[in-house]
Amino acid sequence: MLRALEIRDMLIIDRLDLAFQPGLNVLTGETGAGKSILLDSLGFVLGWRGRAELVRSGAKQGEVTAVFDLAPDHAGWAVLEEAGLPSGDELILRRVNTADGRKTGWINDRRVSGEVLRRLSETLVELHGQHDDKGLLDPKGHRAILDDFGAYAAEAAATRTAWTARARARKALEAAQVALSAVREEEDFLRHSVAELDKLAPEPGEEAELDTRRRMMQAAEKIRADIAQASSALGYDGAEGAMANALRWLDGASDKAEGRLDAPISALTRAMAELDEAARGVADCLDALDFNPAELEDCEERLFALRALARKHNVQPDELANLAATLSERLAALDAGEGRIAELDAALRDAEAAYDAAATMLSTARRAAAERLDAAVASELAPLRMERAVFQTEVTPTQPGPEGVDAVQFTVATNPGSPAGALNKIASGGELSRFLLALKVCLSEKRDSALTMIFDEIDRGVGGATADAVGRRLRALAEGGQVLVVTHSPQVAALGAHHWQVAKRVEDGITLSEVRPLDSSEREDEIARMLAGDIITDEARAAARALLLG
Numbered sequence: 001m002l003r004a005l006e007i008r009d010m011l012i013i014d015r016l017d018l019a020f021q022p023g024l025n026v027l028t029g030e031t032g033a034g035k036s037i038l039l040d041s042l043g044f045v046l047g048w049r050g051r052a053e054l055v056r057s058g059a060k061q062g063e064v065t066a067v068f069d070l071a072p073d074h075a076g077w078a079v080l081e082e083a084g085l086p087s088g089d090e091l092i093l094r095r096v097n098t099a100d101g102r103k104t105g106w107i108n109d110r111r112v113s114g115e116v117l118r119r120l121s122e123t124l125v126e127l128h129g130q131h132d133d134k135g136l137l138d139p140k141g142h143r144a145i146l147d148d149f150g151a152y153a154a155e156a157a158a159t160r161t162a163w164t165a166r167a168r169a170r171k172a173l174e175a176a177q178v179a180l181s182a183v184r185e186e187e188d189f190l191r192h193s194v195a196e197l198d199k200l201a202p203e204p205g206e207e208a209e210l211d212t213r214r215r216m217m218q219a220a221e222k223i224r225a226d227i228a229q230a231s232s233a234l235g236y237d238g239a240e241g242a243m244a245n246a247l248r249w250l251d252g253a254s255d256k257a258e259g260r261l262d263a264p265i266s267a268l269t270r271a272m273a274e275l276d277e278a279a280r281g282v283a284d285c286l287d288a289l290d291f292n293p294a295e296l297e298d299c300e301e302r303l304f305a306l307r308a309l310a311r312k313h314n315v316q317p318d319e320l321a322n323l324a325a326t327l328s329e330r331l332a333a334l335d336a337g338e339g340r341i342a343e344l345d346a347a348l349r350d351a352e353a354a355y356d357a358a359a360t361m362l363s364t365a366r367r368a369a370a371e372r373l374d375a376a377v378a379s380e381l382a383p384l385r386m387e388r389a390v391f392q393t394e395v396t397p398t399q400p401g402p403e404g405v406d407a408v409q410f411t412v413a414t415n416p417g418s419p420a421g422a423l424n425k426i427a428s429g430g431e432l433s434r435f436l437l438a439l440k441v442c443l444s445e446k447r448d449s450a451l452t453m454i455f456d457e458i459d460r461g462v463g464g465a466t467a468d469a470v471g472r473r474l475r476a477l478a479e480g481g482q483v484l485v486v487t488h489s490p491q492v493a494a495l496g497a498h499h500w501q502v503a504k505r506v507e508d509g510i511t512l513s514e515v516r517p518l519d520s521s522e523r524e525d526e527i528a529r530m531l532a533g534d535i536i537t538d539e540a541r542a543a544a545r546a547l548l549l550g
Contacts, residue, residue, distance in 0.1 A: 001482045002125070002452045003090075004067040007041045009059035010097075012504070012513045019517075021498045024478035026485050027515070028493050028526055029502030034513030035486045038502070039127070039456055042066065045095045046125060047105065047117025054097050061098045067091070068124055068452075075123040080107065083116050091124075093117065127454045128436060137423060137436075143366075143408035146393060149443055150369025155362040156403070162355040163402040169351040173344040180341060183330060190331045193313070197324035202306055207317035210303040217296040220289035227286055234279040243272055355400070362404045366395050370408075373442060380438035384473070385466040389414050391435065410439075433458045434470065441473050453477065454484045459492050471495035490530040494547035499523045524548060 007016040012034055029035055040051055045064040055062040068091040070076050077087050085107055095105040095117070105117050147156055183190070232238055247268050254261040310317040370393035377391040390413040398407035413420040414431055423435060437458060459470045471492035477483055478497070487493055499518045504511055518526055524544045525536065532540035 006065040008063040009056040010041045010062040011037045023497035025498045026493045026496030027500045033502045035502045046121035047114040063096045065094045079120045125452045139409045152365040159358040159362045160402045162358040166351040166355045169348040202320035224289045231282045359404045376442040383469045384434040452482045456486045459489045467491035490527045
């Protein structure tokens with residue numbers, strides 16, 4: 001509920017403090033007194049886009065503060081939480097407009113953008129006027145209004161879920177088709193390359209090993225003869241035999257040398273052991289250098305084949321094994337692609353069938369709700385002196401989407417035999433106001449009672465008993481909530497629970513607007529003025545008293 005509205009230096013308002021109440025609040029005053037300025041100021045603090053120039057002439061800045069009382073479960077708290085703003089016992093909105101056009105807003109003393117204010121305002125206030133272009137008169141919003149009235153959230157949610165699943169299945173199929181098409185373009189290359197790699201069967205590290213073996217075999221022919229001569233020189237016919245003879249001769253003479261040959265004999269024994277180790281190493285080298293010339297040819301042939309294939313695929317020879325695995329996987333995907341496409345196509349058909357079923361159920365629920373809404377509006381039109389008018393909710397096919405396959409539009413025929421047409425194109429100003437009010441009354445049971453509803457001269461163009469009927473519908477709409485009405489109708493004003501008068505005054509040559517609450521006697525004077533004009537007669541007062549008594 002809007003509890004307080006404070007306005008400073010906005011247009012022709014210098015200072016204004018209003019304390020609104022639950023129920024039906026009416027604001028009256030002469031044309032041009034500043035009633036629309038109140039709504040402009042409220043819209044400004046709520047972040048709505050409106051007039052560019054709002055600051056009162058001569059003032060440095062204009063400021064508006066709005067205070068709302070919200071229940072603990074009010075939807076506005078969720079907006080604050082999403083924006084990272086603190087909550088409290090009350091909600092205070094403040095916005096400043098400087099003379100140079102800069103606008104700054106706060107929520108509970110935390111600075112916020114106009115966008116946050118606008119999102120929050122959707123949970124706080126709903127504005128309707130004769131030229132309403134964002135609510136009931138906008139065909140784009142008719143489907144949502146019907147859905148709220150019909151209360152078939154489960155069917156709508158199932159349709160949205162099915163649409164999402166359908167879109168996901170279609171996306172998966174299209175992605176698989178694109179991938180398969182891309183693989184098919186290189187099918188010949190894949191099959192040839194995989195066959196070539198499988199035939200060669202490269203292994204990691206094989207190229208380096210082959211290169212080492214090849215170099216050894218190439219060098220073997222050059223060094224084998226020298227190594228063989230060295231082996232012979234180290235053998236029994238060479239150094240080994242000479243050292244063995246020397247050791248034998250020294251052993252025979254050592255008994256008579258009185259120990260002088262012990263050290264030479266020991267050294268010679270150690271040398272014999274080292275010589276034996278050297279001879280074995282040379283012999284092992286000769287064995288390693290012993291190869292079949294065909295082996296060198298085979299080694300070179302495989303080495304060259306590995307390097308050529310690596311150059312062909314622009315990779316290192318050691319990467320050929322991984323390349324073979326990768327290409328094999330892509331080829332396997334190609335071979336399995338047709339089966340996968342078939343599976344995804346079947347999944348898409350299932351998703352489409354599920355969406356069609358959900359959308360059909362939603363359409364059935366919408367058409368039933370449309371009949372109920374038409375009947376409810378018809379029952380409200382009779383007391384509003386439009387018993388011959390026809391309101392119809394048209395549900396027609398449209399392109400499938402997350403909200404189903406239905407387009408919804410409210411149409412009216414104001415007189416029997418007249419063609420039906422769009423609500424905002426057929427009805428006159430007074431008729432349009434009553435259609436809007438009838439719709440709002442029918443929808444009021446579905447709306448959030450914490451939402452403050454504002455009607456800006458919605459009773460324009462009607463009077464007498466019709467205006468009285470409009471007022472009674474507005475009062476019924478305000479039960480359990482809060483409704484603000486800007487009106488020129490004395491019948492509507494008399495039905496208000498709280499009454500404010502908007503008037504102009506001239507101070508030091510400057511025109512200013514003021515708003516003040518009226519007590520019972522002042523209400524009588526104001527309603528008499530609305531009935532009679534500037535000169536209030538006794539008859540007008542008596543009529544005003546009669547209206548106030550209901």
